[in-house]
Amino acid sequence: xxxxxxxxxxxxxxxxxxxVDRAKSGDRHAFDLLVLKYQSRLLSLVTRLVSNPSDALxxxxxxxxxxxxxxxxxxxxxxxxxxxxxxxxxTAKNYVASMAxxxxxxxxxxLVGGTDHLPSFQDMGSPDQQSSTDQLQVAILDAIExxxxxxxxxxxxxxxxxxxxxxxxxxxxxxxGTVRSRIFRARESVVTQIQAKFPxxxxx
Numbered sequence: 539x540x541x542x543x544x545x546x547x548x549x550x551x552x553x554x555x556x557x558v559d560r561a562k563s564g565d566r567h568a569f570d571l572l573v574l575k576y577q578s579r580l581l582s583l584v585t586r587l588v589s590n591p592s593d594a595l596x597x598x599x600x601x602x603x604x605x606x607x608x609x610x611x612x613x614x615x616x617x618x619x620x621x622x623x624x625x626x627x628x629t630a631k632n633y634v635a636s637m638a639x640x641x642x643x644x645x646x647x648x649l650v651g652g653t654d655h656l657p658s659f660q661d662m663g664s665p666d667q668q669s670s671t672d673q674l675q676v677a678i679l680d681a682i683e684x685x686x687x688x689x690x691x692x693x694x695x696x697x698x699x700x701x702x703x704x705x706x707x708x709x710x711x712x713x714x715g716t717v718r719s720r721i722f723r724a725r726e727s728v729v730t731q732i733q734a735k736f737p738x739x740x741x742x
Contacts, residue, residue, distance in 0.1 A: 554618040562609050569609075573602050576619055579699070580626055586698050587630040587679070597633055601626040616687075623694065624683070631679045674736060681731040685724050692717055693724035 554575075560568035581598050588594040604625050612621050682690055688710075695701045695709060706721075707714045 555614055558609065558612060558614070558618060561606070569606055572618065576622060577602075579619070580622065582700075583623065583694075583698050584626055584630050586700075587627070587675070588633055593633065597630050598626070601629050604629065620691070627679055627683065631676055634679075635676050674732070677732055677735050678728060681728040682724075684731070685727060689720050689724040689727070692720035693728070696721050 554572065557568045557572050561572070577598060580601060581594060584597045584601075585591065585594045588597050601622065605622055608625070612618065682693060685693065691710065692706060695706045696703075701709070703714050703717050703721075706717045710717065
């Protein structure tokens with residue numbers, strides 16, 4: 539019986555780098571292959587940050603546009619998806635921040651504009667409360683981005699991509715115990731930062 543070959547964890551990394559190099563040389567089809575490879579995974583990530591499906595799709599599309607324009611800045615120091623993920627999180631964070639500002643502007647317009655604006659303003663629920671929620675979400679993303687890379691990756695795979703501890707251990711090539719420790723430390727760091735910025739806030 540012939541031995542079953544084990545998957546090479548570096549294979550995808552090598553393939554990605556090859557596609558990136560071809561895309562840098564002007565091969566648009568190579569970049570399209572990267573889009574096809576990661577668009578579903580990226581959408582799953584962004585949907586956890588941007589609740590509206592249509593807006594989430596826009597954020598993903600903008601992420602790939604930014605990535606394509608910035609390909610020359612990708613040096614291969616990290617996995618291509620790690621680099622892409624950071625662009626996606628920053629794009630989603632900017633979107634959430636802009637929406638929070640827009641809602642704050644609507645709130646001010648309603649207060650200044652008199653009763654003509656009040657019905658639509660009231661239909662939105664509590665803009666102040668929603669704005670605070672948006673600000674909290676942006677702060678959480680900031681806190682995650684400031685984590686050391688190993689902690690950030692473990693927490694992102696668990697909380698934003700919904701992967702199991704076993705899947706994360708396989709992805710990060712480390713024991714499950716190490717994964718649990720990294721996630722615990724990451725959560726502890728994020729909670730500490732959030733509670734410092736928003737006293738009395740409970741982050742589960």
